[in-house]
Amino acid sequence: xxxxxxEVGDWFDRRLQLxxxxxxxxxxxxxxxxxxxxxxxxxxxxxVFLLQLVTGILLALIYVPSGGExxxxxxxxNHDVTLGWFIRALHGWGSNFMVAIVLIHMVQVxxxxxxxxxxxxxxxxxxxxLLMTLGMAFSxxxxxxxxxxxxxxxxxxxxxxxxxxxxxxxxKLMLGGPIIAxxxxxxxxxxxxxxxxxxxxxxxxxHLLMVxxxxxxxxxxxxxxxxxxxxxxxxxxxTKKDGAPFVPYAVWKDMFFAAFILLAVAACALYxxxxxxxxxxxxxxxxxxxxxDYFFLWLYALLSLLPPSLETPALLIGPVIAIAALLLLPxxxxxxxxxxxxxxxxxxxxxxxxxxxxxxxxLSGFTPWSPHMNAWxxxxxxxxxxxxxTALERQGALVFQVKQCRNCHSLGELGxxxxxxxxxxxxxxxxxxxxxxxxxxxxxxxxxxxxxxxxETTALVAFLETLHPxxxxxxxxxxxxxxxxxxxxxxPGAQP
Amino acid sequence: xxxxxxxxxxxxxxxxxxLFNGLVAAALTVPIVGYLLSCITRGRANAYLSWVPLGKVSxxxxxxxxxxxxxxxxVTPTDGKTADTACWVRHIEGEQFQVFAVNCAxxxxxxxWFQQSSLFMCPCHGGAYYQDGxxxxxxxxxxxxxxxxxxxxxxxxxxxxxxxxxxxxIASILGKKPPxxx
Numbered sequence: 264x265x266x267x268x269x270e271v272g273d274w275f276d277r278r279l280q281l282x283x284x285x286x287x288x289x290x291x292x293x294x295x296x297x298x299x300x301x302x303x304x305x306x307x308x309x310x311v312f313l314l315q316l317v318t319g320i321l322l323a324l325i326y327v328p329s330g331g332e333x334x335x336x337x338x339x340x341n342h343d344v345t346l347g348w349f350i351r352a353l354h355g356w357g358s359n360f361m362v363a364i365v366l367i368h369m370v371q372v373x374x375x376x377x378x379x380x381x382x383x384x385x386x387x388x389x390x391x392x393l394l395m396t397l398g399m400a401f402s403x404x405x406x407x408x409x410x411x412x413x414x415x416x417x418x419x420x421x422x423x424x425x426x427x428x429x430x431x432x433x434x435k436l437m438l439g440g441p442i443i444a445x446x447x448x449x450x451x452x453x454x455x456x457x458x459x460x461x462x463x464x465x466x467x468x469x470h471l472l473m474v475x476x477x478x479x480x481x482x483x484x485x486x487x488x489x490x491x492x493x494x495x496x497x498x499x500x501x502t503k504k505d506g507a508p509f510v511p512y513a514v515w516k517d518m519f520f521a522a523f524i525l526l527a528v529a530a531c532a533l534y535x536x537x538x539x540x541x542x543x544x545x546x547x548x549x550x551x552x553x554x555x556d557y558f559f560l561w562l563y564a565l566l567s568l569l570p571p572s573l574e575t576p577a578l579l580i581g582p583v584i585a586i587a588a589l590l591l592l593p594x595x596x597x598x599x600x601x602x603x604x605x606x607x608x609x610x611x612x613x614x615x616x617x618x619x620x621x622x623x624x625x626l627s628g629f630t631p632w633s634p635h636m637n638a639w640x641x642x643x644x645x646x647x648x649x650x651x652x653t654a655l656e657r658q659g660a661l662v663f664q665v666k667q668c669r670n671c672h673s674l675g676e677l678g679x680x681x682x683x684x685x686x687x688x689x690x691x692x693x694x695x696x697x698x699x700x701x702x703x704x705x706x707x708x709x710x711x712x713x714x715x716x717x718x719e720t721t722a723l724v725a726f727l728e729t730l731h732p733x734x735x736x737x738x739x740x741x742x743x744x745x746x747x748x749x750x751x752x753x754x755p756g757a758q759p
Numbered sequence: 760x761x762x763x764x765x766x767x768x769x770x771x772x773x774x775x776x777x778l779f780n781g782l783v784a785a786a787l788t789v790p791i792v793g794y795l796l797s798c799i800t801r802g803r804a805n806a807y808l809s810w811v812p813l814g815k816v817s818x819x820x821x822x823x824x825x826x827x828x829x830x831x832x833x834v835t836p837t838d839g840k841t842a843d844t845a846c847w848v849r850h851i852e853g854e855q856f857q858v859f860a861v862n863c864a865x866x867x868x869x870x871x872w873f874q875q876s877s878l879f880m881c882p883c884h885g886g887a888y889y890q891d892g893x894x895x896x897x898x899x900x901x902x903x904x905x906x907x908x909x910x911x912x913x914x915x916x917x918x919x920x921x922x923x924x925x926x927x928x929i930a931s932i933l934g935k936k937p938p939x940x941x
Binding site for chain 2: 632634709
């Protein structure tokens with residue numbers, strides 16, 4: 264039996280002549296200390312990419328890229344096709360894992376100085392691979408043609424439209440017409456299924472080829488500096504003196520980690536199920552709160568928090584600067600120290616980026632900048648704010664709810680967070696200031712002057728004046744007290 | 760045959776082959792690019808815009824703002840429900856209207872009308888507008904987009920057909936307040 268396998272193998276190899284080059288590649292010497300758990304992310308990203316290819320093809324067997332039918336075909340995958348939901352879940356979770364692993368891989372490469380000479384081009388190709396991975400994540404969200412996809416495209420179009428001069432043409436090119444419709448989905452399908460994956464496969468091959476030709480980055484030692492003149496010779500010396508064949512010395516860690524990641528994707532898919540689709544992509548249903556997928560949430564938060572005047576420049580120039588910085592990095596610091604222990608600015612950059620993105624993502628979980636659309640009709644006024652109040656003050660509480668103040672201002676932790684919480688507003692603002700703020704607005708609050716009758720304003724302010732902690736007196740205007748007491752003193756029989 | 764200026768027969772044919780392929784590629788580029796860019800203009804300016812009826816004047820009570828829907832004038836066979844569009848119609852009085860796009864002037868999310876506080880609010884990034892569409896607060900840099908409208912034979916008709924976005928010229932046309940607006 265064994266002889267038969269060998270003979271068949273030999274028959275093929277005489278014609279293909281691949282056995283020797285494959286053996287050479289797999290047994291090439293790598294520095295011994297790179298057989299580390301830190302060096303497994305690149306191969307894991309590749310394995311998840313393969314999973315995406317397979318599950319993507321499986322989904323394409325059922326999915327219909329038509330504006331009228333995509334949503335129903337996703338419902339069919341979720342509910343009618345046997346295990347369709349699981350394949351969708353694998354593809355969706357695979358996408359999240361892929362973005363995460365690509366980012367971790369990039370951070371590791373950055374901190375280990377692997378982008379330095381002679382691996383500059385490997386890094387640059389990697390930057391494009393990251394951009395394409397994000398492109399796949401966004402176009403994939405569009406193919407899940409639901410309300411989030413529809414309004415997400417609207418947001419994309421609104422951003423693209425701000426490009427000077429060419430903006431409107433770019434929007435129509437992106438949408439495939441004047442509105443978000445069937446043609447839009449078709450072109451995102453072409454991007455997601457043909458264009459970007461084709462480029463990804465090509466660039467992944469190039470990326471891998473360079474890793475093999477140039478050798479894996481050695482474990483960075485503090486004080487061992489990269490010099491263009493001597494590096495290549497030093498690296499060869501290192502692999503000769505302290506090298507080990509990649510297979511099997513290092514590869515088993517890659518295999519274990521990749522299998523673990525696949526298992527994690529499958530576990531998430533099994534436990535959490537597929538993503539959406541949310542509501543049907545019908546633009547006449549406007550009772551919707553669109554949100555992007557996880558890896559674009561930080562952008563969603565950023566767009567809410569940037570001052571309006573900064574937004575367009577930040578949206579148009581920000582990505583250009585970020586991508587240019589990533590592409591130029593290996594040319595700006597192509598030599599020198601590799602170890603992160605001696606590169607505090609590199610470590611701080613990573614920390615700052617991670618904390619910023621993390622904070623923005625966290626904020627987008629509860630969107631403090633958005634009005635709570637149903638707070639005015641749904642959230643009760645806590646009893647303690649009504650206890651012992653007069654009829655006028657209660658009338659004010661009603662005005663407060665009916666005029667949707669609650670959508671932006673919380674009471675007792677309930678309600679919108681767009682404006683400040685009003686639990687103790689009476690401590691901050693005097694009666695006059697309250698009236699002025701309600702009528703004229705300002706500080707990002709609309710003016711309600713035209714929309715409140717004098718009686719409603721009086722009642723509302725009377726209610727707001729009761730909003731102070733039990734032991735704390737409300738704010739008062741000292742000069743007003745003086746004026747009032749002066750006036751009282753002038754009256755005969757007045758109390759001092 | 761060591762004369763460097765002499766072009767060999769094979770070398771000449773190879774160069775001719777490259778030239779020939781280049782010419783064919785250039786000739787093919789024209790229709791390919793034309794096909795790709797055709798969605799921008801359809802060959803003429805404002806080709807996507809048409810007048811669309813929204814409904815009878817009586818369907819929009821004076822002093823109120825109501826949601827109306829219309830089918831986009833430019834439709835393709837695979838559009839499904841996506842060609843249906845919503846807009847907010849504010850009937851001021853008589854034949855005076857304002858017709859707002861539902862798309863927020865910030866990033867295009869659908870704004871909702873709150874009659875009690877006379878505000879449009881956006882669920883995405885917190886933009887708010889007064890009843891006349893002007894900006895009240897939040898990130899939008901301008902007021903809501905308005906469709907040009909006319910009242911003909913008792914029908915409210917608007918000029919529509921393109922997704923209004925902050926940068927599109929159509930948006931600046933739409934943003935111009937009709938003289939009758941309050």
